[in-house]
Ligand SMILES: *[C@@H]1O[C@H](CO)[C@@H](O)[C@H](O)[C@H]1NC(C)=O
């Protein structure tokens with residue numbers, strides 16, 4: 001009887017599985033959906049534009065998951081496909097095993113971008129959705145590197161460098177700079193040789209990137225070379241690239257490394273590329289050009305600096321977004337008093353500056369204080385745009401307080417920015433302290449306005465949190481020419497509101513500092529009146545008034561045509577459109593999308609945007625009752641794991657955890673207060689202890 005039932009159940013189960021399989025397999029392809037490419041038509045098909053190709057196996061579960069998404073993507077993109085010259089295609093790697101082996105397909109599904117001359121890069125974003133695939137297609141159709149037809153007859157190829165020659169280069173034999181790449185290979189002669197790289201998923205892709213880099217750098221008189229680490233193990237190990245010599249694990253995460261050789265230098269001539277491997281050539285090109293330029297400490301004139309700070313910030317210039325957004329660090333000296341040793345510090349700056357994008361090093365033999373003042377004064381011409389508001393005035397005293405320094409020192413100017421910075425170098429010691437100088441540089445090391453993306457948001461939010469309390473993000477779009485032009489206007493409005501706020505922030509800091517000064521002076525007076533010992537008075541006089549520079553704004557823009565999933569990903573709810581501004585409080589989990597009156601924050605209403613900045617940071621100076629209401633972001637930006645991830649991993653316990661976290665947050669202030677009271681009490685008790693009254697006190701506890 002029981003076996004009967006068992007059998008029936010089994011056959012029912014089999015039936016369900018069969019039905020499910022049929023249902024899965026029965027996703028009908030849309031009309032006109034193309035057959036997979038084969039080795040016969042692959043080359044010919046590639047010749048007509050860009051292709052995004054899904055290399056799949058009919059047996060892999062992830063491939064089957066992707067199949068219906070791929071069909072939908074193809075269907076939705078059909079029209080745009082002709083317009084943008086990008087086609088979604090497939091290759092069945094079971095039927096076309098030869099083709100997949102030629103293309104070195106090692107895992108399924110492998111979604112890759114091809115142009116007529118071959119493989120460009122992989123699309124590795126996961127999970128792969130219709131939206132993310134289409135966004136990829138749109139992005140790549142506009143990337144001029146992809147259509148570079150003459151790349152294969154590239155004017156200058158990367159040089160094959162052997163270990164000994166490399167050692168000579170870094171010992172001072174190089175007369176031009178060299179950017180050198182290091183590969184986990186034995187026999188890569190030409191950069192584009194077909195080589196089997198072991199355990200290096202990114203190697204093939206980087207071969208093309210390297211070609212693009214070689215081509216672009218040859219126009220800059222920077223040579224490129226490549227070195228086989230498996231053939232030159234000693235050199236590579238010395239350089240710290242031991243993993244390129246020997247496979248240490250089987251994750252396939254070895255990556256080609258890159259370093260710059262500076263010419264005519266017998267020491268410190270090799271600078272490592274500071275970031276991980278990327279298919280995008282721009283980071284490498286900026287690193288090589290900028291670091292080589294910085295290593296020469298070029299002279300700059302006041303006129304050039306004035307032109308740079310007066311530049312208009314433009315969104316999407318040429319290939320680089322906001323290309324005129326550089327930072328200029330200027331070593332400023334008086335030729336009458338400077339000594340040769342003063343210049344030594346510049347040498348030590350080359351390496352740390354190579355790690356900060358957009359930063360350029362210069363020198364000048366005259367004081368830049370007048371330039372700095374002049375530029376700052378011109379900010380006031382801008383922010384007095386509203387005639388119905390009281391005139392805002394340049395505060396000479398505050399300016400002097402911030403810029404006082406001996407020469408030599410460093411000035412920092414940013415493209416498009418009226419506010420400059422001066423390093424407080426009061427002595428030789430301060431001017432030779434590389435750590436202190438770099439700490440100061442780091443504080444101001446973001447460009448005037450940064451592009452915000454899903455991948456750099458976290459870095460921006462954790463950037464110098466003590467000084468920069470908010471990140472203000474202007475929403476823009478590169479969707480079409482009109483939107484691009486509109487985006488320039490929007491970014492400039494955000495800047496204007498931020499300068500308007502900057503004035504209020506500075507005035508407030510000035511007041512606070514003056515209050516502290518008055519208090520200090522009063523304190524000294526009081527001590528004198530009480531005829532306190534001289535050393536007490538001197539101690540009081542020595543107390544330094546801290547140099548306040550907090551509550552600064554970090555500015556960014558977000559291209560919503562490029563970052564379609566941004567809001568969802570970070571749990572920012574509601575509709576968001578071009579023109580809107582989002583403010584994120586960097587020190588907690590709040591974001592703000594509404595102004596003090598509950599309307600959407602935009603840069604069209606400058607005084608309300610400024611008011612939002614003031615209400616958040618300096619509520620005592622707010623004009624309207626501060627009524628901004630922040631939302632709790634459900635994916636905390638500064639925690640490694642987002643709440644959503646927690647739910648994902650822990651199921652129901654995840655939700656419980658969230659509740660616990662929420663309760664803790666809600667209770668936070670009171671338990672913190674209790675902790676403080678306890679601490680305070682304890683301190684008191686200890687003080688009593690010093691007076692010799694411990695025993696009695698203890699008993700009372
Ligand atoms: C698409 O790209 C191919 C190859 O680059 C080119 O020959 C063709 O003219 C392009 N078609 C359109 C419509 O742009």
Ligand SMILES: *[C@@H]1O[C@H](CO)[C@@H](O)[C@H](O)[C@H]1NC(C)=O
Pocket residue numbers: 174175176177263264
């Ligand atoms: C390096 O030195 C050589 C020979 O002295 C010179 O020709 C070359 O211009 C120098 N290169 C740089 C970048 O200074």
Ligand SMILES: *[C@@H]1O[C@H](CO)[C@@H](O)[C@H](O)[C@H]1NC(C)=O
Pocket residue numbers: 298299365
């Ligand atoms: C930079 O300026 C100084 C002082 O004017 C001058 O002596 C020096 O030759 C200049 N250097 C270059 C590379 O032009």
Ligand SMILES: *[C@@H]1O[C@H](CO)[C@@H](O)[C@H](O)[C@H]1NC(C)=O
Pocket residue numbers: 386387388389606607
């Ligand atoms: C000027 O400022 C006033 C008061 O802050 C405000 O009501 C008005 O809308 C502003 N005008 C412009 C053009 O921003």
